Amino acid sequence: xxxxxxxxxxxxxxxxxxxxxxxxxxxxxxxxxxxxxxxxxxxxxxxxxxxxxxxxxxxxxxxxxxxxxxxxxxxxxxxxxxxxxxxxxxxxxxxxxxxxxxxxxxxxxxxxxxxxxxxxxxxxxxxxxxxxxxxxxxxxxxxxxxxxxxxxxxxxxxxxxxxxxxxxxxxxxxxxxxxxxxxxxxxxxxxxxxxxxxxxxxxxxxxxxxxxxxxx
Ligand SMILES: N[C@@H](CCC(=O)N[C@@H](CS)C(=O)NCC(=O)O)C(=O)O
Numbered sequence: 001x002x003x004x005x006x007x008x009x010x011x012x013x014x015x016x017x018x019x020x021x022x023x024x025x026x027x028x029x030x031x032x033x034x035x036x037x038x039x040x041x042x043x044x045x046x047x048x049x050x051x052x053x054x055x056x057x058x059x060x061x062x063x064x065x066x067x068x069x070x071x072x073x074x075x076x077x078x079x080x081x082x083x084x085x086x087x088x089x090x091x092x093x094x095x096x097x098x099x100x101x102x103x104x105x106x107x108x109x110x111x112x113x114x115x116x117x118x119x120x121x122x123x124x125x126x127x128x129x130x131x132x133x134x135x136x137x138x139x140x141x142x143x144x145x146x147x148x149x150x151x152x153x154x155x156x157x158x159x160x161x162x163x164x165x166x167x168x169x170x171x172x173x174x175x176x177x178x179x180x181x182x183x184x185x186x187x188x189x190x191x192x193x194x195x196x197x198x199x200x201x202x203x204x205x206x207x208x209x210x211x212x213x214x215x216x
Contacts, residue, residue, distance in 0.1 A: 001026040002056040004046065006033045007207035007214075008175075010105065010168035011066040012053035017164050018070050020198030022077050026055075030209035033110075067101050070164065082161040093154060093162050096142060100165040104138035108172065132178045135169075139183045142166065147185040151192070159193055167193050171204060 003019065005012040005028050019026050031037045031052050038050045047054035047064045055063045055072075063069045074082055083090045106112070108131050116122045116130060146166075154162040170190045173180060180187050193199040200206070205216040 001058060002029055003027070004029050004031050004043070004052050004054040004056070005207070005209075006031050006052050007204045007210040009033065009052050010172050011051070013168035013171065013202055013204060014066045014164050015053045015055065015069050015073075016202035017167065017198055018073050018082065018161075020201050021080065021082065021159065021164070022073060024073070024077055028208060030207070032209065067097070070161065074161070080155075080158065082155070082164060084155065084160070093160065096145060096162050097165040099138065099141060100169050104134055104169060107134040108176075128176065131176045135173045135176075135178045135180075136182070138169075139173075139180070139186055143183045143185055146183075146189050149185075149189065151188075153189070153192070159196065159199075163189065163193055163199075166190075167199060 001019075001024065003012070003015060003026050005016065007030070016028075031043055033052065037043055038052060044050055046056065046062045049064050051064070053064075053066050053069060055069045057063065063072055070082075083093055113127055113131065116127050117124065122130075145162075153159040166186065167190055170180070170186060194203070203216070204210060205214055
């Protein structure tokens with residue numbers, strides 16, 4: 001498999017983590033979003049949505065949208081499972097994942113922040129406040145669930161789909177210097193995840209396209 005990725009993309013980071021948790025062999029093809037490679041013909045021919053991630057399967061088919069890719073990975077490669085077996089628990093975890101993917105990430109996406117600054121002419125401090133506001137609103141709805149994991153993870157003894165979605169959003173919150181002191185359980189879960197190979201390998205500071213100055 002070939003994953004079209006960008007080191008800093010939180011949506012691509014999700015898929016990198018899941019590929020690692022499932023120990024699936026793959027190659028990474030960087031798409032430089034700052035240089036606009038996502039809008040070049042070569043990439044658009046693979047993914048007309050012009051966004052990363054995209055996953056090219058061994059059959060040559062290309063899948064778009066991180067949530068759809070993650071559902072495919074879960075069904076095509078069920079071990080280890082990243083959702084609980086119990087239908088109610090599974091649906092609850094899906095709801096938290098969608099909360100991150102649909103109600104936090106799109107509001108704080110780089111193209112939205114750029115539009116606020118460049119088109120609507122907001123000051124940088126206003127854009128930063130926007131970013132922090134949606135992180136605080138979003139993480140407030142998750143903190144209590146994460147507290148219930150105590151020193152563990154969303155699955156029985158290991159991370160599941162919730163961590164796949166949440167940890168990249170935590171990385172991005174740190175990147176934008178959001179104060180996360182109101183979310184001690186999310187911060188602690190992030191620290192536990194970073195000790196695991198799948199998360200450490202997928203981290204934006206360790207990608208082939210990570211610029212030298214941002215490397216670990
Ligand atoms: N809902 C999409 C979001 C993908 C997305 O927004 N990707 C960003 C990077 S995190 C991107 O490719 N941005 C390029 C652009 O906006 O031109 C997903 O989950 O895959």
